[in-house]
Amino acid sequence: MFPPLSRPAPRWRGWPAPVAAGALAVAAGVLAPLSSADRGRAAPDRPAQILPGESYVLTATWPLPESPGEPVDVALGVGGDLYVADGRRNTVMAYDPAGRLRATWARTSELELYVPVTVAADPQRDLVHIVWQRYRRGAGAPTAAGLFLDTRQADGTAVRPLQSLTFIQTATDMAVHAASGTLYVTADGRIYPVRPGAIPGTPIEVGDTRGRAGQVGVTSDGRLAIVRPATRSVALHSADGAPVGTLDLDGHAPLAVAGDADGNLDVLVRGPAPDDPGAKLVMTFDAVGRLVRARTVAALSAPPVPDGAWPWSLAAGPGGLALVTGAARFHVLSHDAEGVVRARLVGGVVRSAYTPRLGAETSRQGLALALQADGHVLAHDARDASLVRFDADGRPSVVGGTPDDAVDVALGPDGEVYATTEGGKVVRLMAGGVEPPAWEAACDCALGGRIAAGPGAVYVTRPRDQAVATFNPADGLRLRPFRLPGSVGLWPSDVTVAGDGRLFSGDLVAAQVQGWLRADAPDVVWQAGLLAGPRRMTAGRFGVVPVIAAVMADGFVEIHTAVDGNLVARWRPALPDGAPIEMADIALGTGGEVYLADARARAVRVFAPGASVPPTPPPEPSPSPTPSSLSCAVRGDKRAGPAEVVLGQTAAVTLTLAARCPSSTRVIGADIVLVMDRSGSMTGPKLAAAQGAAQAFAELLDVRHHRLGLVSFSDGATVDVPLTDSVADVIDGLGRLVPEGETNMAAAVGAALQHLRDRGRAEALPVIVLLTDGQYTGAAADPRPVAADARSWGAQVYAIGLGSDVAGDVLTAVAGDPSRYFFAPSPSELYPIYSQILRLVLASLAGNLIIDDAMGADVAYVDGSANPGALVGAGRLRWGRSLLPATGITLTYRVRPSIAGCLPTNEQAVADYTDADGVRRQFVFPVPTVCVVTPSPTPTASPTPTVTPTPTATPTVVPRPIFLPLCAKCLSEAQHADVAVVIDTSESMAGAKLEQARLAAVAFVNRLDLPDDQAAVVGFSTSARVAAELTGNRDALEAAILGLANSPGTRIDRALAAAERELLSRRRKPRNRPVVVLLSDGAHNGPAEDVLKVAAELRAFGVVTYAIGLGQDVDRALLEAIAGPGRTYFVSDPGALETIYRDIAAAIPCR
DSSP, rough: OOOOOOOOOOOOOOOOOOHHHHHHHHHSSSOOOSSSSSTTTTOTSSOOOOOSSSSEEEEEEEEEOOOSEEEEEEEEEEEGGGEEETTTTTTEEOOOOTTOOEEEOOOOOSSSSEEEEEEEETTTTTTTEEEEEEEEEOOOSSEEEEEEEEEETSOOBBSSOOOOTTOOEEEEEEEEOOTTOEEEETTTTTTEEOOTTSSOOEEEEOOOOOOOGGOEETTTTSSSSEEEGGGTTTEEEETSSSSEEEEETTTTEEEEEEEEEOEEEEEEEEEESSSSSTTTTEEEOOOSSSEEEETTTTTTTTOOOSSSOOOOOEEETTTTTEEEESSSSSEEEEEEEESOOEEEEEEOOOOOEEEEEEEOOOOOOOOEEOOOOOEEEEEETOOOOOOOOOTTOOEEEEEEEEEOOOOOOEETTTTTTTEEEEESSOOOOOGOOOSOOOOOEOOOOOTTOHHHHHHHOOEEEEEETEEEEEOOOOOOOOTOOOOOOTTTTTTTOOEOOTSSOOEEEEEETTTTEEEEEESSSSSSEOOOOOOOOOEEEEEEEETEEEEEEETTTTEEEEEEEEEOOOOEEEOOOBTTTSSSSOOOEEEOOOOEEEEEETTTTTTTEEEEEEEOOOOOOOOOOOOOOOOOOOOOEEEEEEEESSEETTTTTOOOEEEEEEEOTTOOOOOOEEEEEEEEOSSGGGGGGHHHHHHHHHHHHHHHHHHTTTTEEEEEEESEEEEEEEEESSSHHHHHHHHOEEEOOOOHHHHHHHHHHHHHHHHHOOOOOEEEEEEEESSOOOOGGGGHHHHHHHHHHHHHEEEEETTEEEEEEEHHHHHHGGGGEEESGGGGHHHHHHHHHHHHHHTTSSSSEEEEEEEEETTEOOOOOSSSOOOOEEEEEEEEEEESSSSSSSEEEEEEEEESSSEEEEEEEEEEOOOTTTTTEEEEEOOOOEEEOOOOOOOOOOOOOOOOOOOOOOOOOOOOOOOOOOOOOBOOOOOOOOEEEEEEEEEEGGGGGHHHHHHHHHHHHHHHTTTTTTTEEEEEEESEEEEEEEEEHHHHHHHHHOOOOOSSOOOOOHHHHHHHHHHHHTTTOOTTTEEEEEESSSSOOOOEEEEEEHHHHHHHHHEEEEEEESSSSSSHHHHHHHHHHGGEEEEEEEGGGGHHHHHHHHHTTOO
């Protein structure tokens, strides 16, 4: 059992002194515009601030623990070095005595797979012996191809080439005789004596050696011990095979055996009550077979061993003991001679039996971070499905586990853990993640699954539906989802919850962060990023000020104040050698630290506020390259007004920019076709990594301007997804790729080119991105001629070669330029390559516009005045646009001068952009001035007689217009609706009832304001059927209603559930009110609780429900519970249904 994830009282750590002052300044409100002459000094009316840019430095790297996923054997070397055969990754992992990984040994290649069977250490000679089972890869499943002995020095250097053990079929375990160095291998009912590099000796017949029965040990005097599970004993043999006795285990089941340097035998056992902390776990026998010591579960600080057939392991060395146990997750424990734990490795979930993993290892590599209430960092390691807690010094400990397919984790206010899974579930985990989850619910969160938890709800991103799903933390019941009208792409990219419970969502495409107090609409929206927004977000505090930190799509980290989005810091994290960090997640510490999950290094990088330094002065505008015939004519202006203001008042600043480009310019975006190799050689991690990297490419694309398509190829080529602005469709297409066949690159490039010609936009830049892992097969498959055609037609071609077999010269020729060919020696290299290609594609368009406006020395920006919203930093504003606008843009904001005189409003404002000829150029705006005058002194008035003051007129309140429809007590919101018309079609509705219901429903639909309103039709009996999905087509709805037919049964719960699914589908209009109108004539055939649960979900989602009971057999109480007394109607005459439907139609727009 893991310790619970506790939630002690928060503790505070001090900030570096230069930063602490800045933090207090942030608490006062906003960022100060600073003058170039006095950097570090705030403007007179602003306090000092944390300065952005260079104020964060890398202070520590905390590697995640490298634990074996499925330990199948263990060995102890010199000084307590630990060696573990990992059956999950088919490696042998070498650790130092403290449990730090120092090497990983593997022999697998593309054509052969080597699985470690057993490992043994020879401390006397400082050698490590490994028995590998070799498998050959082919068209079908891998086939066994012999056992091999691998002998290495402790540093991993091979002592000799692999030794084939041709005389052994299936090995189980191995032990070393210290004096002679002889290996004893159990296999095929025998014990084989093996001298490394020599011919094996005569085998000893011992009977069954399969699984646990094959566990073997050898004493210092050469006696052999083998586990006999059937008799709950350990059999002893002399070196020549003669039986010499057995060990009495007092009814305990033997699991493994090992001989130590003192001539004793240690036996790993499972007792009748293994969960008892006092249960025996290791029994030690002397040379004559007497029990001299029994160490318990508690004494060894070990979890109990469960029942099952897993090959539990035990090793004894000169300085201690090592063993493999585990109740829920595997534990590898190393003890010193005194029994003190010196290393604990916590691996994957315990399996009941061992089966070699013969498929390619495609373990997930994601990392997620959360901050515990005591300030410690909790990391979710997706590869090992574990929760790792780092102490203040960065020492890791595994404190729990998650489902194997967990995507993201979040901590609730009381330290509880929530997780989302690739299987589309959200779960609340019990302490330690060991027991079954407290609850689980379907989240339908494909392509998303980012999770955050607050005091009142758990939030999960559903980008396929452009929504945030919400769940009750106590029981997982769905609540009302959050939707952002007008969002594009895979919104949201991430979510986080601030300390006050407010939800924040990230918008990757619009480069925004939205803050929500309720699901209706965001109450605050601010700019985050320039050309693309946040990928990952977290909430925290700087001192007492709530802040939001984000990993941006451009590789920067930004920190903003949560209330207004003011920029506190922006920098690009990098290693000391300048190498980038593959940022998978972010967390904020209580002392101003920024924790970044580095997926490539499987580590947490710790950045802390450094010494406060002046921000980098704005760059001097460099002369733009000489315009070419393809350049755009860019014009702009900057004005301030009024020309004269009184000190303390504000002035408006307006920037305008427009471009007139040649008619041939690609100004509306790019049409990009991803061309993916799905030949047979792409099996396993190659295709998985290619799919993941291409998905990341798609997620970052601004589909307001660009489109994406997918072509795949093997023997031939297919257009899997035509050019589209639906990122989800492309990702779905990637997921459907199956490797098979040869490598016809020419067909692939030709298919992409033809599709761009047929479906590409005339004003868009055509782009082909080719990925392959091999060489083309046959002259007809040579891609170079067709690639030359594509380039001459105007397409940009990029080529990626994956693996060692690619023809780099051919792919360079395909790209037409060495700068557009990328070599990925391993699948993990694909992610940065695709990101780089995306940057190159977008940089080649006429656009990538960034406007940087640095404030003047004696003027201050008025918070919240920028329109459109800007990235607000210390003394500067920045705007970004993906494309250079032909129609022009206008940017405005207000400033407040701080001194009298004629002042420049800014130091400089520069627009940096990519011109139509692909060259980066700049436009420098003029610098306007305003003259600031002091207020004239007011003359002192002479005394005058006191008079009765004239009453001040009360201002007349101008009433706001409201809608007053004819229906009584109705205030119209002029709101349209999505209505699910749900009609009982059970057998009791036969004849006139159903006919009248049909006619009334048709009349109801005709009263709706189609197509702005939408309707769906659901008929139900024992089951529910959606006869018409949400649509504004009146004829389709009428046909669906008139086509309803009778069948037996009345399941109202299934009817409401079908309506709920339709109203929450992608067909719904986010601005429309969701409504259900239910008609039934009988009692529900099933538990009422099922109906009430669905009705509660409908209310939680904001769905308004009306219920009509027809006839005397209806369950009045149930219908009123579904819809409420004010929305429930009862009628005995079917002819009256039309009147009721008319009243409901009139009430729907009302609140």
